[in-house]
Amino acid sequence: KAGVTQTPRYLIKTRGQQVTLSCSPISGHRSVSWYQQTPGQGLQFLFEYFSETQRNKGNFPGRFSGRQFSNSRSEMNVSTLELGDSALYLCASTTTGTDGYTFGSGTRLTVV
Amino acid sequence: GESVGLHLPTLSVQEGDNSIINCAYSNSASDYFIWYKQESGKGPQFIIDIRSNMDKRQGQRVTVLLNKTVKHLSLQIAATQPGDSAVYFCAENINSGNQFYFGTGTSLTVIP
Numbered sequence: 618k619a620g621v622t623q624t625p626r627y628l629i630k631t632r633g634q635q636v637t638l639s640c641s642p643i644s645g646h647r648s649v650s651w652y653q654q655t656p657g658q659g660l661q662f663l664f665e666y667f668s669e670t671q672r673n674k675g676n677f678p679g680r681f682s683g684r685q686f687s688n689s690r691s692e693m694n695v696s697t698l699e700l701g702d703s704a705l706y707l708c709a710s711t712t713t714g715t716d717g718y719t720f721g722s723g724t725r726l727t728v729v
Numbered sequence: 730g731e732s733v734g735l736h737l738p739t740l741s742v743q744e745g746d747n748s749i750i751n752c753a754y755s756n757s758a759s760d761y762f763i764w765y766k767q768e769s770g771k772g773p774q775f776i777i778d779i780r781s782n783m784d785k786r787q788g789q790r791v792t793v794l795l796n797k798t799v800k801h802l803s804l805q806i807a808a809t810q811p812g813d814s815a816v817y818f819c820a821e822n823i824n825s826g827n828q829f830y831f832g833t834g835t836s837l838t839v840i841p
Contacts, residue, residue: 621772648827660773660818660831673828707772715825717763720772 619643621721623708629727635696638724642689642710649691650718651683654705663706666691667713698728737816739836748806750835752819755800761822763829764793764804768815776804776817806837814839 622641630636642649651663662675666685683693689710695702705725709718742748754762760781765773779786779793779802786793792805802819816836820829 650828652831659833662828662830665827667827673826675828709772713827715761715822715827717775717778718773718820718829719775720765722770722772 621708621710621719623706623721623724625724626722627725627727629729630698632698632700632728634698635694636698636726637692637694638706638708638726640691640693640708640710640721642691642708643719646710646712646719647689648711648713649685649689650709650711651691651693652707652709653677654707654723655703660707663693695726700728702726703728737834737836739838741838741840742809744809744811744839744841746809748804748809748813748837748839750804750806750817750837752802752804752832752835753800754802754819754821754832756821756823756830757797757800758823759800759821760825762793762795762802763820763822764791764802765818765820765831766813766815767818767834773818809837809839811839811841813837 624639648667650665653661664683665673669685680696685691705723707723709720763778764776767773777788777793784795790807794803816834818834819832
């Protein structure tokens with residue numbers, strides 16, 4: 618079956634702009650989590666959605682937001698981009714959220 | 730001020746040797762653990778998991794050991810191959826919650 622699909626794979630944005638990243642989970646998976654990965658901070662949890670509801674949120678500013686649609690697809694949005702937002706953004710899906718993640722390949726965001 | 734990045738532990742092994750990657754965790758309520766492998770340019774890939782009611786689990790060429798007394802997890806890779814070169818992360822889940830906490834990772838290099 619198809620894995621977790623993230624689009625786009627690469628993105629270059631300018632400071633102050635906003636960006637939307639997309640994640641399509643594995644069919645049947647209702648939980649989608651987002652992580653930011655940087656060399657300096659490792660894998661940092663952003664938020665988790667289950668059945669269109671945000672169940673858990675990490676310690677990121679309000680510029681980072683997300684949502685989940687009825688088909689379990691999820692998007693995350695970052696507004697007013699800063700240079701420090703440059704990172705690999707990973708999406709992971711599971712059936713319930715408490716079992717092991719399946720990750721997508723990530724979206725590499727570069728802010729210039 | 731100067732930012733301090735993560736110093737990724739590294740491990741170099743000869744092809745054919747066994748590898749042992751270690752991970753310490755701090756929360757005694759952690760009850761589910763997963764090892765992930767991340768190759769360059771890809772998202773983390775599930776390798777093996779273990780629940781806190783077990784102390785050992787084996788997969789194909791991999792074994793995970795859990796020592797709850799000292800809060801320590803290890804991943805053993807038998808007959809390490811060049812394709813095993815990657816960064817390995819341990820992840821823990823606390824009280825069957827819907828968030829996983831990732832370690833800093835260990836970079837494994839296999840020398841042919």
